[in-house]
Amino acid sequence: xxRPTKHDPERGDARTRLLEAARDIVRTQGFAxxxxxxxxxxxxxxxxxxxxxxxxxxALGVAAAEYWAETAGTLFSTAPYHDHADPLDRVLGxxxxxxxxxxxxxxxxxxxxxxxxxxxxxxxxxxREACAAAIFDHAATLEPDIAAAxxxxxxxxxxxxxxxxxxxxxxxxxxxxxxxxxxDPAVAIDSVDHLKRYLTLLFQTPSKGRTT
Amino acid sequence: xxRPTKHDPERGDARTRLLEAARDIVRTQGFAxxxxxxxxxxxxxxxxxxxxxxxxxxALGVAAAEYWAETAGTLFSTAPYHDHADPLDRVLGxxxxxxxxxxxxxxxxxxxxxxxxxxxxxxxxxxREACAAAIFDHAATLEPDIAAAxxxxxxxxxxxxxxxxxxxxxxxxxxxxxxxxxxDPAVAIDSVDHLKRYLTLLFQTPSKGRTT
DNA sequence: ACATAAATACCGACCGGTTGGTATTTATAC
DNA sequence: GTATAAATACCAACCGGTCGGTATTTATGT
Numbered sequence: 425x426x427r428p429t430k431h432d433p434e435r436g437d438a439r440t441r442l443l444e445a446a447r448d449i450v451r452t453q454g455f456a457x458x459x460x461x462x463x464x465x466x467x468x469x470x471x472x473x474x475x476x477x478x479x480x481x482x483a484l485g486v487a488a489a490e491y492w493a494e495t496a497g498t499l500f501s502t503a504p505y506h507d508h509a510d511p512l513d514r515v516l517g518x519x520x521x522x523x524x525x526x527x528x529x530x531x532x533x534x535x536x537x538x539x540x541x542x543x544x545x546x547x548x549x550x551x552r553e554a555c556a557a558a559i560f561d562h563a564a565t566l567e568p569d570i571a572a573a574x575x576x577x578x579x580x581x582x583x584x585x586x587x588x589x590x591x592x593x594x595x596x597x598x599x600x601x602x603x604x605x606x607x608d609p610a611v612a613i614d615s616v617d618h619l620k621r622y623l624t625l626l627f628q629t630p631s632k633g634r635t636t
Numbered sequence: 637x638x639r640p641t642k643h644d645p646e647r648g649d650a651r652t653r654l655l656e657a658a659r660d661i662v663r664t665q666g667f668a669x670x671x672x673x674x675x676x677x678x679x680x681x682x683x684x685x686x687x688x689x690x691x692x693x694x695a696l697g698v699a700a701a702e703y704w705a706e707t708a709g710t711l712f713s714t715a716p717y718h719d720h721a722d723p724l725d726r727v728l729g730x731x732x733x734x735x736x737x738x739x740x741x742x743x744x745x746x747x748x749x750x751x752x753x754x755x756x757x758x759x760x761x762x763x764r765e766a767c768a769a770a771i772f773d774h775a776a777t778l779e780p781d782i783a784a785a786x787x788x789x790x791x792x793x794x795x796x797x798x799x800x801x802x803x804x805x806x807x808x809x810x811x812x813x814x815x816x817x818x819x820d821p822a823v824a825i826d827s828v829d830h831l832k833r834y835l836t837l838l839f840q841t842p843s844k845g846r847t848t
Numbered sequence: 849a850c851a852t853a854a855a856t857a858c859c860g861a862c863c864g865g866t867t868g869g870t871a872t873t874t875a876t877a878c
Numbered sequence: 879g880t881a882t883a884a885a886t887a888c889c890a891a892c893c894g895g896t897c898g899g900t901a902t903t904t905a906t907g908t
Contacts, residue, residue, distance in 0.1 A: 611806075
């Protein structure tokens with residue numbers, strides 16, 4: 425055990441390590457099934473440190489959602505799909521980028537805030553709000569490109585950029601659930617392919633494509 | 637309290653009441669956050685009865701998923717959308733039927749097995765399997781109509797009836813997550829509308845609509 | 849028809865371990 | 879020296895699960 429003290433920086437401070445532990449463990453076990461002790465063990469800190477940084481387990485959940493939104497924000501804002509000249513290519517490039525991420529271990533590509541939403545939407549309003557912000561703020565980053573693609577092609581469909589952006593997130597979240605159920609990422613990739621096909625059909629339609 | 641004995645049938649036996657309590661409570665709180673005591677209180681039975689009918693809390697989770705699959709099975713097999721002559725109309729009728737269900741309280745139209753999958757896929761393999769069966773067996777009921785619609789229109793796309801059926805479930809599951817996050821069923825309805833639009837575009841396409 | 853045996857269904861007190869959270873102390877940084 | 883960060887010790891409530899027992903239904907032997 426040697427000397428446990430001396431403020432060992434190791435990898436980041438205690439708060440960040442707890443947030444990263446939450447990201448990894450909550451994604452595979454869920455929020456309720458993850459105990460504070462387990463988080464502390466994984467982060468290599470004591471309970472005292474936990475409750476120094478977070479007022480409660482719920483507060484940790486909120487912070488984890490915010491941390492998730494932050495890291496995802498930089499991941500996607502620096503991704504290469506923004507380089508395409510055509511706005512539709514940027515949207516399709518986003519879907520391709522999401523598709524690439526889906527591989528390997530399920531606990532590593534699935535979405536923390538989607539998982540937490542399911543458990544916390546009724547019992548922990550603060551967590552629900554933080555998750556909603558993470559999801560819909562991320563969706564909002566797609567709206568300008570969708571709107572530009574609509575304008576460029578003169579599309580005036582009965583749907584809005586907001587609802588289409590939200591739909592992309594719904595497909596992704598649902599794909600994650602199916603991948604977890606099937607214990608196989610392939611089914612998630614199939615759904616993302618269907619999403620890309622939808623976007624392509626939507627924007628290649630010469631007429632308005634009335635359906636409803 | 638009067639006389640508690642004499643095998644009071646009230647509303648179904650203890651097992652069914654526990655299953656119904658699980659369906660209602662787990663959908664809003666999640667599996668891990670729902671205690672056995674809470675289930676017993678809601679079902680009006682004692683802990684002794686619980687562990688008489690179920691070997692463990694996990695076994696209750698498996699049984700709840702199976703019960704869900706059973707009740708959903710009768711709900712959808714007796715639904716009116718099967719009456720359409722055109723197989724595509726049956727598929728679109730299914731989507732309409734799902735759309736109609738999405739209304740009112742979120743805890744009442746969301747999916748038990750989708751919720752449980754998120755929490756249990758890694759920690760409770762038996763629950764994961766039961767949820768997977770519920771989801772994919774339900775999806776499979778759409779495959780014959782999808783296949784018939786493809787054949788009727790001579791569509792030989794790069795996708796399969798199985799993957800499209802699974803995709804419908806992904807959209808629904810994702811729509812539920814977004815509804816929970818936004819605390820508003822409207823966003824779920826929007827996604828279902830996008831799904832219907834996708835199906836319509838897919839099957840009205842004269843060419844194969846190569847995209848990938 | 850009836851006594852008896854054996855399942856089945858259910859009850860509720862109880863157990864050891866874990867839970868989220870607190871109080872107090874100790875080390876570090878500026 | 880004082881604010882911040884972290885460690886230690888501790889707690890009452892709650893957790894899933896057990897257990898000995900009782901009531902009721904069903905099967906069986908005569």
